Amino acid sequence: MPELPEVEVTRRGLLPHVVGRRIVDVTVRHRGLRWPVDPALESLLAGRVVARIERRGKYLLLECLAAPEGQGGADPREPGWLLVHLGMTGTLRVLPQSPQPAPAPGPHDHLDLVLAAAPDAPAGNVVLRFRDPRRFGAILWSPLPESDLPGHPLLRGLGIEPFDDLFDGGWLHRHTRGRTAAIKTVLLAGDIVVGVGNIYASESLFRAGIRPTTPAGRISRERYDRLAVAIRETLSEAIARGGSTLRDFVGSDGNTGYFQLDCLVYDRTGEPCRACGTPIRQIVQGQRSTFFCPHCQR
Secondary structure (H helix, E strand, O other): OOOHHHHHHHHHHHHHHHOOOEEEEEEEOOOEOOOEOOOOHHHHHOOOEEEEEEEEOOEEEEEEEOOEOOOOOEOOOOOEEEEEEOOOOOEEEEEEOOOOOOOOOOOOEEEEEEEOOOOOOOOOOEEEEEEOOOOOOEEEEEOOOHHHHHHOOOOOOOOEOOOOOOOOHHHHHHHOOOOOOEHHHHHHHOOOEOOOOHHHHHHHHHHHOOOOOOEHHHOOHHHHHHHHHHHHHHHHHHHHOOOOOOOOOOOOOOOOOOHHHHOOOOOOOOOEOOOOOOEOEEEEEOOEEEEEOOOOOO
């Protein structure tokens, strides 16, 4: 499943090709995603300009502004947001339409946005294509103003961003008091901090020297200081490496991620720990595989 690094890699890859362009055509081929695609999405989006692309947790947020019309006057529609979730197997690809037409859509290509060439990008139109074989992703329209967007039902329960200035060991320590669940499980829940998915939780806990089965409420402030640093470092390195590609993930340019090649514990069951040589162990927590070093992580 694409996690924060993969979604952020996608966002950064889209920026130079999508922002500032006008949506001139919308094709929805399958509306039965995780939530049904709005039957009016084509008319809601057509003619708007993608002003910016933000990320909240694993959601991509495309701000779509009404564009000035030609001789018909200004478009009276209010701004809105296109919320995109990649689900388990979703990708967003940018495909040029010139000098050759974009490739024909396949059976899992559910949405195309055709974007007109921007003034500083005269190379022609591009297609932004959403592909999702398992259809657990989402394409949702929200007319909320930016000030109200954090209250959207899908966003309001999300924890702090790991790159927020307020995120540190103190934040983790305060928000885990009284929690009896294992720290790995708490990290995956996403209500304290977002984006620490399965791979990155195992890697961060290893770097911080914390056993993933430790009850979250029993971890000291000092150890949480180390964990907060480890989370930031792990996610930053994953973004720099293009995310992790285990099965389906590719960035907006079609390239795979390479962070999984640098993992210290994830998917290394039985291999020697790179710090002490002890064989890496694998357990199951909440139906997800967890990897750790029994010597380095107490």
